[in-house]
Amino acid sequence: MGLGLIGGSLLRRLGATGGACGYDADPAARAAAVEAGLRSVPTVEDAVSAADVVFLAAPLPAFAQLVPAVAKATRPGTLISDVASVKVAPRELVRTHANGLRYVGGHPMAGTERSGFAASDAHLFDGAAWVLCLDPDTDLGAWLELARLVTGLGCRVVPTTAEEHDGAVARISHLPHLLADALAAGAHDNLARKLAAGSFRDGTRVAGTRPDLVTAMCDGNREAVLDALDGLLARLAEARDALRAGDSVRPLAEEGYAARQRWVGFGMGGSTVELDARAATLRADLLRLGRSGGHLDEVGDGVLLGWRPAP
């Protein structure tokens, strides 16, 4: 449901295995999908009435209308997921508009500053981390079913809660967009535009994201983005105060360097993990795996195979 960058790429990926069809409110997007050799249908009902799994890939503001329409048209038992870049807000919309759906929130950590079906790519998700939310009220069977499908696409499934996800992405994805925008706005004269080079280019790359998308992701993750912004403003204000007092930015430069090195090295050491699919502790085991920075690569009937970083 939705044939933008993520929905279009998912349809391209699933279309290759047959049986998948896509829907978009925009007839031009549907036509583009057909032209690319994929199947698209003209109504929500056509798309979901016979579906086993439905991915909601529309922009978050469209969910309030889309979720009840999908809920009305699906058979009982259909698995509903989404690919929105925030996870608390869509979960709350599902609870409000269609409580009782077999819903598992998801977020593939893949994207570019380009958007729309024209930017879609069957390989967008190759090797990507794909968050699947295991909240207290998530049906574990539905979660495992979706985890099997997503690992089958070659993705690494990260189990976490909607709240933990939203806090993390506020800091590592939504904040970078706002910073890129603020940085870009500072190049307001031709001398600055002329001299801007690598550090400006990279620091502002995601300012090329459509303002609608940035607005939807940040406004849709209000509390977590506020927390993240407050933390960042405090760090920068500390550096500003130090400079003003004739002191140095060195503490920030050293903290940032160490954090970046730690991130670059993340995932270099680690070990495989086997979880017992029938263990009574499976839910807690999965959440601990996600919190440690680990993921699942394969979901079998008896055993889940994954990876955990070195401590």
Added chain:
Amino acid sequence: MGLGLIGGSLLRRLGATGGACGYDADPAARAAAVEAGLRSVPTVEDAVSAADVVFLAAPLPAFAQLVPAVAKATRPGTLISDVASVKVAPRELVRTHANGLRYVGGHPMAGTERSGFAASDAHLFDGAAWVLCLDPDTDLGAWLELARLVTGLGCRVVPTTAEEHDGAVARISHLPHLLADALAAGAHDNLARKLAAGSFRDGTRVAGTRPDLVTAMCDGNREAVLDALDGLLARLAEARDALRAGDSVRPLAEEGYAARQRWVGFGMGGSTVELDARAATLRADLLRLGRSGGHLDEVGDGVLLGWRPAP
């Protein structure tokens, strides 16, 4: 003088045309240059006593010692330039420690997050903008001599003042480093490190710059960085206040998108410029060219050839 990324690359570039030699306080850097087939010498005096042009490429904190040593060892008339990423501070050091030098401040707008001679590259400056400061007390003849040398390296010479340069680079180069550091520091748990992808990678790339270099460039450009930081903090605080009030980040997202698009399009349209090298207004003509976002490509005896962006 100095065989780090910039000094080493400059020696590689000039070494290819013969006659250039390099110096570094660190014997290992001098040995690395020799191993790369270049000439290096063990003392400041050996390096500059017979030189026509001297480039100071040491870190700014070393200038207070280096400038008097170079001034003492050069012949009268030797042209002294530097490649520091700030321009007011080295100019003040030259005025204090070696007034009367034929000094023209410069800044090649090229670099990577790597540093040291090992990262140097003869092609680092290909097509790069290279700022040359034309301050009220800069000797115009010395400026033109250096501009001829730098355009001869294939660089685009941007005429500006030290103050205008420092204000622009604070916004388009020093701020990106501080933002990258603050952003990197926000990924302080393994779930965040795991989910961090393209926007985090690009937004934090220059946090991989050695903290010494970031400290030197920001502390060395204190007033301009303070101005730039204040402007950025105000922009971000406005977005934070809007979010907190239940409003949207949309104004920032739209401003950033428009600014990024304008930057991406900068330089796509423009026209060649000819300046009369003998005009009484040459100094003002050059500064106006720099302020408009233009540059010089070629410095002849009678005419200077350059480029100016479309208005």
